[in-house]
Amino acid sequence: MSPLHRLGLATARHPWRTVVAWLFALVALGGLASVGGGEFQDNWNVPDTRAQAGVEELRDHLPDAGGSSAQVVLHDDHRLEAAVVHEVVADLRSTDHVTTVTPRLSEDGDTALLYVRYDVPTTDPAIYEDISGLEHATDAAADAGYEVEYGGELPGTATSLQGRGELIGILVALVLLVIAFGAVLAAGLPIATAVGGLAAGSSGIALLAGIMDVSTSAPTIATMVGLGVGIDYALLILTRHVERLRAGDAPVDAAARATATAGRAVLGAGVTVLVSLMGLRLAGLPTYDAFGFATAIAVVCVMAAALTLVPALCALAGRRLLPRKERRAPEVSRLGAGAPRSSTTGIVETREVKEPLTARWATTVAKRPVAWALLALTILLALGAPALGMRTWPQDGGSDPKDSTTRAAYDLVADEFGPGANGPITLVADLDTVDRAEVKQVHADVAGLPGIAESGPVTYSPDGKLAVWDVEPTTSPIDERTTDLLASLRSDVLPEGVDATGYTPLLSDISDLLGQRLWLVVGFVVVLSVVLLALMFRSVVVPIKAALMNLLSIAAAYGVVTLVFQHGYGASLLGIDHAVPVSSWVPILMFAVLFGLSMDYEVFLLSAVHDDWLDTGDAQGSVVRGLSRTGRVISVAAAIMVAVFLGFASEPAVVVKMLGVGLAAAVALDATVVRMVLVPATMTLLGKWNWYWPFSSVVEVRGAPAPSLETSDDERDDLEEVAR
Structure with a gap:
């Protein structure tokens, strides 16, 4: 019996103990947070x-x-x-x-x-x-x-979130779950579990704020991700539990078996998300450290809730998790006594059971894998193409909602004093390096540049060490010409000992730094995730292919964000009245979160395919059956996560809007174009090479050895017959 099976059995046998233990933990964490927690503070x-x-x-x-x-x-x-x-x-x-x-x-x-x-x-x-x-x-x-x-x-800094994102996401998730399960109790269980995990995570984040600077926006990011994955993890275990109930298992046994099987996928998926989040530490900004740690705390808490609370609540609910008409019917085990069971699901097979839509779809894709793969690849590349022209810049008042005071002030200043008055550049001269005569000459040279609207008077520090003055560009801080002016000042105009600082140069340096660090974060996350998946599935091809597909879906999401915000397509639907560059904070944060979330669905799907492969040794058939088993739950989970992220896109802050739209687009593409088309198409094309593992010559399947890469077709057929 695996540790996860024992965990599921223990919590399902003693559900009230589990619930009380969680309540006690929440109270204890809340008490610790009130005593040892800190105030959220940006760095x-x-x-x-x-x-x-x-x-x-x-x-x-x-x-x-x-x-x-x-x-x-x-x-x-x-x-x-x-x-x-x-x-x-x-x-x-x-x-x-x-x-x-x-x-x-x-x-x-x-x-x-x-x-x-x-x-x-x-x-x-x-x-x-x-x-x-x-x-x-x-x-x-x-x-x-x-x-x-x-x-x-x-x-x-005074613009606060309105809290609509969480509410919209939860309400839409509840509706989708009611439709999917046909039972209100089953629909509420994943949401209750995710909310319980988030409550623990909130206390953990408060405790984190007691030992380090935690950005005021970090809890929002943590809630966005934690709510989405929390519902998904609980949904996966619940779905497997309901399958076992329909197969005739008692509620306690069904909960234990669901935790043993689906819980393994949840554990693997959660670890990949944590690996991605730790990549944020390489971004080079203290704010990203807070984002990574806070979101990781939320993910760990919702993952723990899924592995312990879900089996306990499932056992308490009994057969009430089934639709009412199924509850009234005799148990499936009695109706199906002696009927053959699927080798992968254990569900009783009867001739009346209609083949799932996802199975028919997977079969369709498997018939013409090259055509379907090319179609999916074309869609992803087309959507990702605009990202090649993405311009990043930290947002300023000109990007705020039109009805905000910061936006009104920005527009008034631009109209009355010129756009550059919203972002003056401060020039600082070190008088140990340049003398006052040189400062006077630099001041005159800068004032005469074509991109300068006004140059203020020079002031000196009381200790005589610094000379300081402000200049106003003719363009706004967000304008690309302002960035070019700053670069020209630093490289061609200002001598050694004189440099530019202030709000606008800081924004420019942030944009440059994050653009450079993005590739370091990408490399770290991709390499570690590939290694993790290789060890999880004992395959070389599957993790590399998964990483490439995740990169494609993320690139497509970047393209969607560029189209909506930088080019303005559909921006008015989000309350944005003009095109704005993509916030410099968004690409790295999106990548770290999305790579982990994409791996969630990859792990869910591959776990089912891998289990079937081990059962049957049928490389192509396992893809069809694996997609058949997981297609519905992945679609529902993705729809819920898209709803959660789009809910956050309704918030007034432009950066949160960008994250909401980008994450929603990526999840939607990942669950449809990638998981439903590209994955089955490529796995069908690769066949048994999907499970190539150079560190052992033969991979064992349950009950019979799976064909090695050198196995003949006749031997493969014999092995498949034995496995069946």
């Missing part, structure tokens, strides 16, 4: 970048210039009253942690832009996500009837 430092080095210099020599910033925009249809503007400036200067307020009036006098600087970074708990100080300081302008908007770094 936006970008190690080993030129812009970050400039920020550190400012913090060392000009503390007032190295903190957060904000823009307060006052606007009216008529010229603003000077007294009101002065009162707002005075109130802002008296706000906690504000060091300087620099006012600027538009040419027609109807708009005032107030630059606010703080003495602490944006992620400091004293100001993070809190613009109440700005709001109180602008009461005079609001009382005067002026439009008051807030933009820049600090106000950009």
Whole structure:
């Protein structure tokens, strides 16, 4: 008896003990989190970048210039009253942690832009996500009837998620599960299990925040992934349990056997997801470390819930997991006494049982594998082609929803002061390397460049170590011409000892860093996943083929995200009124999550195919039967996960929208084009080579040796007959 079988048997025999143990664990974890947990806090430092080095210099020599910033925009249809503007400036200067307020009036006098600087970074708990100080300081302008908007770094953190993603995903999942199982109890079981696992995961993430910086958006990513895989893992075990009930097993035995078989696939799938998430540590940013660890905690918790709570709840539910008409009928075992059972499922076979649609589909694909493989490959390559032109850039206020204050402030500043006023570039000169005369010459040279709209006055640090001034490009921070200008400044204009820093250069350096690190993350995740699958299935071909197919589906998802956001196709349906570059945060995060999720479905399918191969030695027939057994559950699981991810696409944050759309597209393609077409087609073409394992000459099947690669056709037929 395998460890998983013993685990399933123990939890199913003592379901109430299991449920009580989980409740106790949830209470205990919640108590620990309340005592030892920490506050979520972002770490936006970008190690080993030129812009970050400039920020550190400012913090060392000009503390007032190295903190957060904000823009307060006052606007009216008529010229603003000077007294009101002065009162707002005075109130802002008296706000906690504000060091300087620099006012600027538009040419027609109807708009005032107030630059606010703080003495602490944006992620400091004293100001993070809190613009109440700005709001109180602008009461005079609001009382005067002026439009008051807030933009820049600090106000950009005040946009919170609305929590619609989880609710939409759960409701759609419940409807799909009711349709799939025909029983409300069966539909609610996977959702209850996933929610229980997520509750434990939330406490674990809070404890993680007590020992390291955990981004405020990390719990959202963890919930998105944990909810999807949690429902999927529970669904797989539940489906196998229901199969065993229909085959006549008692509920406890059915739960134990389902945990032993489907639980093995769940365990393998979960480990592949964890391997993918650990690849985020190679991205080079502290934020990604938090994403990886937090999501891994959620995955471990929902996986533990699936392996323990599902068999317990299945045993408690008994035959009520079956549709009502089946519950009223005599047990299948009594009707089918003496009837032959499938070698792979154990389900009683009767002549009245109609061949599943997925079996007929797999047979159709197997008849013309080359044509179907080429069709699937063409679809994936066509969808992935736009990704070749993907441009990445961290999002700014111009990408926010049109009804947000940050977007309103961004648009007002661009209209009244020019688009570059939304992202000035700070130039920092080290006076130990260049003297003041050289600084004056650099200032004049930069001011005369064609891409510069305005160059501010030079100021010096109190210790005389630094010279600092701001320049405004003629284009917005998100504009590609601004990136080119920054690159030109650094390579052709600025001498040694003078460099560019500030918000826009930081965004540019983040984009460059993540673009370079993407390939390191890809290589790490792919190699480890291939090794893991090779050991799991004792095959060389299957894991390599699985990795290539996953890369194809991820590339196609990148293409979909590029089409929707960068080219604007369908973006209006998501509440986005103009095309925006793909966020720099998205490609690496999407890859790490998607590669693991894609491997989920690969493990589910290959486990069934591999089991049939071991039973029969029939390489081609095992593909058809394996797809027949798993096609329905994979389709339902994928539909649920797509619903969960699209639910998150309804959130206002553009980055969350991109992740939702990208993950949903990848899962949909993976469960249809890849698993239902490309996998059976290629496995049919490769035949027995799918299971080639060079470290042993003969692979044993249950009851008979499977044909080695040198086995003749006659010997293969004899072995298949023996296995049958």
